[in-house]
Amino acid sequence: xxxxxxxxxxxxxxxxxxxxxxxKAKSADKKAATAKPAKNNAAHKxxxxxxxxxxxxxxxxxxxxxxxxxxxxxxASEKTLxxxxxxxxxxxxxxxRAGMGSRREMERAIEAGQVKVNDKxxxxxxxxxxxxxxxxxxxxxxxxxxxxxxxxxxxxxxxGEICSRSDPEGRPTVYDHLxxxxxxxxxxxxxxxxxTSGLLxxxxxxxxxxxxxxxxxxxxxxxLVRIQGEVTDEMRASLLKGVALDDGVARFTDIVDGxxxxxxxxxxCVVMEGRNREVRRLWESQGVKVSRLKRVRYANIxxxxxxxxxxxxxxxxxxxQDLCMTAGFDSSTYTRxxxxxxxxxxxxxxxxxxxxxxxxxxxxxxxxPRKRPPIME
Numbered sequence: 296x297x298x299x300x301x302x303x304x305x306x307x308x309x310x311x312x313x314x315x316x317x318x319k320a321k322s323a324d325k326k327a328a329t330a331k332p333a334k335n336n337a338a339h340k341x342x343x344x345x346x347x348x349x350x351x352x353x354x355x356x357x358x359x360x361x362x363x364x365x366x367x368x369x370x371a372s373e374k375t376l377x378x379x380x381x382x383x384x385x386x387x388x389x390x391x392r393a394g395m396g397s398r399r400e401m402e403r404a405i406e407a408g409q410v411k412v413n414d415k416x417x418x419x420x421x422x423x424x425x426x427x428x429x430x431x432x433x434x435x436x437x438x439x440x441x442x443x444x445x446x447x448x449x450x451x452x453x454x455g456e457i458c459s460r461s462d463p464e465g466r467p468t469v470y471d472h473l474x475x476x477x478x479x480x481x482x483x484x485x486x487x488x489x490x491t492s493g494l495l496x497x498x499x500x501x502x503x504x505x506x507x508x509x510x511x512x513x514x515x516x517x518x519l520v521r522i523q524g525e526v527t528d529e530m531r532a533s534l535l536k537g538v539a540l541d542d543g544v545a546r547f548t549d550i551v552d553g554x555x556x557x558x559x560x561x562x563x564c565v566v567m568e569g570r571n572r573e574v575r576r577l578w579e580s581q582g583v584k585v586s587r588l589k590r591v592r593y594a595n596i597x598x599x600x601x602x603x604x605x606x607x608x609x610x611x612x613x614x615x616q617d618l619c620m621t622a623g624f625d626s627s628t629y630t631r632x633x634x635x636x637x638x639x640x641x642x643x644x645x646x647x648x649x650x651x652x653x654x655x656x657x658x659x660x661x662x663x664p665r666k667r668p669p670i671m672e
Contacts, residue, residue: 383422386412390429391501393436394479398505404431444635447498447615448473448481450607451598458486458495472605473497484508484593485516485569493518493590494598497607506624507594510568514622515548517565517592518574524558524583534564538580545573559586594621601647601654608650609643 387401390410395401402419404410410417411430423429429436452458456467466489473481482504484496498504506512537546545568553561566573575585591598595617602608610618612635619625635643 383424386410386417386421386423386429387419388502389423389438390431390436391482391505393438394476394482394499394501395431395436396480397482397501397508401501444639445498445500445503445615447496447500447503447610447618448607449596449598449602449610450495450497451602451604452487452492452495453604454490454492457489458483469495473607487590488572488575488588491588491590492604493588494593494596495590496593496596503619503622503624506622507618508569512622513567514594515565515567515592516569516590517563519553519561519563519589519591520574520578520585521555521559521561521587522578522583523586526560526562526581526583530581530583534577534581538577540573540576540580542570545570545577547577563591594618601651603650603654606650608647 387398387405390396390401390404391398396404401410405417405419405421408416409432412421412423413428425438429438450469450473452469456469458469460468460470462468469483470481476499479499481497481499482501484498484504484507487493487495496507507514531550534547534550537544545566547564548567549563549565551563553563555561564574566577574588578585596610596614599608
């Protein structure tokens with residue numbers, strides 16, 4: 296049975312039916328059409344109110360609404376264009392950047408009460424601003440400016456030197472042979488044992504030193520080691536797979552044969568961490584003894600042939616950039632690099648020539664030819 300719809304009295308639709316929405320839109324259009332003249336009148340009145348009205352002096356006077364709008368716009372533009380004020384930073388981070396030492400060393404100094412901020416003893420966790428006055432052991436710390444000169448030097452460490460700044464026993468330290476710095480300190484990138492020789496890096500940038508030493512950087516270190524004892528294939532496979540030490544599992548990422556035969560053999564081995572005596576402990580876990588150990592590479596840096604034991608040399612700007620890239624260190628985040636001055640470049644060139652001349656083979660003196668005695672007939 297079909298239901299008839301009376302057109303004179305239309306049936307009220309439900310809310311879920313689409314024609315209801317269309318009907319509401321039509322009624323809204325009708326209301327908008329009726330309200331359109333009123334809106335036009337209101338717009339006409341608003342335009343009339345925004346027109347400049349002549350004051351008693353004959354000068355046009357702006358309305359309150361017109362005068363309030365231009366004032367709000369410059370305020371918004373000033374807010375967006377104004378440079379952000381430098382925020383506070385961790386105290387140990389600022390001290391490390393100033394070349395006072397690594398972050399761990401600065402944390403220990405803060406815990407020992409050796410650091411003061413604005414004449415108050417600092418505590419671990421304090422944050423400082425650029426205008427704060429910082430003292431370490433009673434000496435004022437000169438904070439690093441925005442434009443700075445980053446230096447990295449390579450030192451060929453001999454055996455019999457320690458990597459500490461001072462030694463109660465009076466043993467020689469590696470810092471005794473480094474060049475002097477004004478207002479800064481050399482920070483060692485890792486350490487070498489007393490009986491270990493080879494490549495050791497130093498820098499005046501604490502942030503770079505912290506990034507190079509952090510395990511997350513995963514930087515390879517290559518050593519040349521002489522082993523006393525027989526090294527089998529099973530031992531090498533075990534060292535490459537991993538050995539459980541006192542401080543966790545450690546392993547070599549690569550082992551390559553060097554010179555020598557029998558029970559005294561040389562090997563090149565690579566580790567990705569800088570644990571204490573890691574290379575020696577790995578070999579000793581296999582029942583053999585390390586008689587000599589020398590670091591020959593750190594990341595992409597090798598010992599130059601003209602740098603003898605106990606000598607140092609500056610890394611070039613290209614080598615420093617490659618080292619930062621290897622460690623994933625974005626130098627632009629911390630400081631803008633300053634090119635070396637003409638005097639610094641000349642001094643570096645003289646030092647490099649001096650090292651090359653000292654490492655060159657000595658020239659043999661020319662021996663005058665012997666005079667043959669006259670032949671007596």
